[in-house]
Amino acid sequence: MIRNSIQVLHAQGYKVTRPRLQVVEILGKAQKPVSPYEIQKMLKQQGRYLNHVTIYRVLELLCHLNLAHKLPSEKGFIKCILGNREGCHRFMICHKCGAIQEYADDKLCRNEKEIAGEIGFHTQYHVSESYGLCSSCYKGELAGNV
Amino acid sequence: MIRNSIQVLHAQGYKVTRPRLQVVEILGKAQKPVSPYEIQKMLKQQGRYLNHVTIYRVLELLCHLNLAHKLPSEKGFIKCILGNREGCHRFMICHKCGAIQEYADDKLCRNEKEIAGEIGFHTQYHVSESYGLCSSCYKGELAGNV
DNA sequence: TATCTAAACGCAATAGTATTGCATTTAGAT
DNA sequence: ATCTAAATGCAATACTATTGCGTTTAGATA
Numbered sequence: 067m068i069r070n071s072i073q074v075l076h077a078q079g080y081k082v083t084r085p086r087l088q089v090v091e092i093l094g095k096a097q098k099p100v101s102p103y104e105i106q107k108m109l110k111q112q113g114r115y116l117n118h119v120t121i122y123r124v125l126e127l128l129c130h131l132n133l134a135h136k137l138p139s140e141k142g143f144i145k146c147i148l149g150n151r152e153g154c155h156r157f158m159i160c161h162k163c164g165a166i167q168e169y170a171d172d173k174l175c176r177n178e179k180e181i182a183g184e185i186g187f188h189t190q191y192h193v194s195e196s197y198g199l200c201s202s203c204y205k206g207e208l209a210g211n212v
Numbered sequence: 213m214i215r216n217s218i219q220v221l222h223a224q225g226y227k228v229t230r231p232r233l234q235v236v237e238i239l240g241k242a243q244k245p246v247s248p249y250e251i252q253k254m255l256k257q258q259g260r261y262l263n264h265v266t267i268y269r270v271l272e273l274l275c276h277l278n279l280a281h282k283l284p285s286e287k288g289f290i291k292c293i294l295g296n297r298e299g300c301h302r303f304m305i306c307h308k309c310g311a312i313q314e315y316a317d318d319k320l321c322r323n324e325k326e327i328a329g330e331i332g333f334h335t336q337y338h339v340s341e342s343y344g345l346c347s348s349c350y351k352g353e354l355a356g357n358v
Numbered sequence: 359t360a361t362c363t364a365a366a367c368g369c370a371a372t373a374g375t376a377t378t379g380c381a382t383t384t385a386g387a388t
Numbered sequence: 389a390t391c392t393a394a395a396t397g398c399a400a401t402a403c404t405a406t407t408g409c410g411t412t413t414a415g416a417t418a
Contacts, residue, residue: 081365081414103404117368122405139284139339141404158333171327177320178342186347187304187313193285195339196324201332227385227394249375263397268376287375 067094067145074131085116089124090145093134098164099142135168139195144168154192160200162207167200213240213291220277231262235270236291239280244310245288281314285341290314300338306346308353313346 071090075082092105100108102121109116125143128134134143135155147168148155154175158167175192182189199207217236221228238251246254248267255262271289274280280289281301293314294301300321304313321338328335345353 083366083414085367101404118404119369119406120367123366158328158331158335160333161336167331167333169327171323174320174323174327177317177323178340181315181317181320182304182342182344185304185313186350187306187342187344188347188350189304189342189344190307191343193339193341193343194324196328196333196335197337197339198328198333198335201334204332204334229385229395231396247375264375265377265398266396269395 067091070149071128071133074133078131080127080131085120086124086127088114088116089121090128090133093128093143093145096144098166099137099140099144101142104142137166137195138193154194156192156194156196158196158198158200160203161197162199162203165200213237216295217274217279220279224277226273226277231266232270232273234260234262235267235274236279239274239289239291242290244312245283245286245290247288250288283312283341284339300340302338302340302342304342304344304346306349307343308345308349311346311349 068087068090071087072082075086080086088109089105092100092108102118102125105121105125106116106118125134125136129136129143133146135146135157136143137157137159140159144157144166146155148170154170156169156171156174158169159165174194178192179189214233214236217233218228221232226232234255235251238246238254248264248271251267251271252262252264271280271282275282275289278292280291281303282289283303283305286305290312292301294316300316302315302317302320304315305311320340324338325335
């Protein structure tokens, strides 16, 4: 994550700064979406400090570079695990443990665009989030641990 | 919209109150997503007043009853035009004029669930938003009115 | 390695968004 | 007309987000 981010930042002409690396590091460790202020708190626990405005700006850049994604319905950000793969990135979100699974599927994209096309709508990008239970939480439910 | 909402509220044992009807009326007229505070402003222009907390609560209820939807990435709410149809409601959003098109498609749902199932994820509901240009805005772009 | 500059950051102020608890009001049942 | 649980209004508070501007710094150049 860090290594790749440095590469991308450099390649696109953006400076490799301490705040940027710190945010990337947090995202890299996080197992669920984190908000700008959560990132700030996490850094604080490490004895570090970043202004929240800076964090907002870093996250905006990372999303722009496809190194992270914003999950609107969660108000949080997560690292992108698909690399700079083209097309729509989709998410499965376990609303028990908060775990995120990122995926992409060309067939789904085609189908969505097809339906849109029928009414003359020209799709540019999607936001797709599936909510449910991840396999381990689902097993937990079955076992009666509600 | 109003008539149907009254029916649903009543049927589900919720009171039919003035604030609820006023919010429903605003949503019914709106051609794009509106935030709680926007609703408050619109009512103000009509010489009416609702506390923003009330508006939040009304919207929450309307979503619960499937009479409205929240569009997370837009931070706004829109009326549901599909009725109490089961399944995932999807949206196409024109980011030029803000127009919303709501639709549902069982095949897409099945496909998404299928993919999720492969990794043991149990989908309960989706959030799906396609961003692009509606047919009239697209024509406008082609005509050079950028 | 020192110098330089555009880019990035920190700070302060401010605006917008959202939630909670509690007192008051009211829909609608009797 | 009366009554009560449900709903609303109010006040306080917390969280989220944006903007402008002065200061710092990454990294290019010599």
